[in-house]
Amino acid sequence: MTEQPVRTTRQRRAVAAVMADLDTFSSAREVHEALRDRGESVGLATVYRNLQALADADEIDQLRNDDGEVLYRRCATEQHHHHLVCRVCGRTVEVLGPAVERWADQVAADHGFRDVAHTLEISGTCDRCS
Amino acid sequence: MTEQPVRTTRQRRAVAAVMADLDTFSSAREVHEALRDRGESVGLATVYRNLQALADADEIDQLRNDDGEVLYRRCATEQHHHHLVCRVCGRTVEVLGPAVERWADQVAADHGFRDVAHTLEISGTCDRCS
DNA sequence: CTAAGTGCAAAGTTTTTGCATAACT
DNA sequence: AGTTATGCAAAAACTTTGCACTTAG
Numbered sequence: 001m002t003e004q005p006v007r008t009t010r011q012r013r014a015v016a017a018v019m020a021d022l023d024t025f026s027s028a029r030e031v032h033e034a035l036r037d038r039g040e041s042v043g044l045a046t047v048y049r050n051l052q053a054l055a056d057a058d059e060i061d062q063l064r065n066d067d068g069e070v071l072y073r074r075c076a077t078e079q080h081h082h083h084l085v086c087r088v089c090g091r092t093v094e095v096l097g098p099a100v101e102r103w104a105d106q107v108a109a110d111h112g113f114r115d116v117a118h119t120l121e122i123s124g125t126c127d128r129c130s
Numbered sequence: 131m132t133e134q135p136v137r138t139t140r141q142r143r144a145v146a147a148v149m150a151d152l153d154t155f156s157s158a159r160e161v162h163e164a165l166r167d168r169g170e171s172v173g174l175a176t177v178y179r180n181l182q183a184l185a186d187a188d189e190i191d192q193l194r195n196d197d198g199e200v201l202y203r204r205c206a207t208e209q210h211h212h213h214l215v216c217r218v219c220g221r222t223v224e225v226l227g228p229a230v231e232r233w234a235d236q237v238a239a240d241h242g243f244r245d246v247a248h249t250l251e252i253s254g255t256c257d258r259c260s
Numbered sequence: 261c262t263a264a265g266t267g268c269a270a271a272g273t274t275t276t277t278g279c280a281t282a283a284c285t
Numbered sequence: 286a287g288t289t290a291t292g293c294a295a296a297a298a299c300t301t302t303g304c305a306c307t308t309a310g
Binding site for chain 1: 273274275276277283284285
């Protein structure tokens with residue numbers, strides 16, 4: 001398993017830069033448009049590839065919205081956390097929930113499940129939007 | 131908002147019957163195939179429409195897998211619960227987590243969020259599959 | 261009878277992929 | 286120079302929709 005070299009292309013830098021600025025979860029299409037707005041021309045397929053690569057490298061978080069779209073966001077914390085997302089403006093708060101992690105692992109263990117993983121997202125309307 | 135009457139068609143009955151038997155989360159395509167296997171001919175679009183209708187009526191649960199597919203399952207409990215799903219065989223255990231619900235609501239309230247909802251799924255490899 | 265439900269195929273979305281070209285190292 | 290990355294367009298995969306036909310009530 002030799003590690004792949006990663007080339008620093010203009011496109012990769014541009015995608016990373018946009019992700020560093022965006023503070024809400026965004027779809028590939030939205031990132032693509034943000035790039036256009038900045039005058040950076042990057043093919044949509046390349047945006048997909050770079051977002052995927054960034055997610056694989058754990059540099060950005062990845063989740064699916066209710067419509068099945070994959071959304072990406074660069075989070076402040078590197079440790080495991082969950083998101084509280086405003087369903088109107090998309091504002092996102094990163095929250096820790098150690099008790100929940102423990103609960104999930106315990107429940108799984110109680111039923112004989114191994115290699116446990118979990119997903120937890122909280123949504124609501126934030127104060128500014130209600 | 132007058133309520134729509136619901137007609138009991140052969141197709142609707144067939145879809146409901148299949149869902150009553152399947153005990154794992156299944157995609158529209160899988161339900162469609164299960165119908166074929168039973169000798170019930172139902173158009174795929176109709177399967178989609180009926181699954182959607184059943185979910186809207188809260189008669190079946192609906193979630194998205196990691197691939198973005200929508201999966202459906204008729205659950206035993208009517209009350210709010212979560213799922214512990216085997217990623218190999220799909221076996222599903224319904225689990226309650228009142229403490230988690232309270233935690234989620236509290237976290238959201240702490241940040242001024244209203245109309246809070248959350249999604250939580252646990253996945254792992256069950257004892258039979260590991 | 262009349263509106264809801266169905267089937268089929270076409271269209272829509274999001275995401276992936278093949279392949280020739282461009283460009284890091 | 287040698288490969289990895291890109292761009293474009295085509296393909297995939299899942300889901301929705303338009304419309305004529307069927308059928309429950």
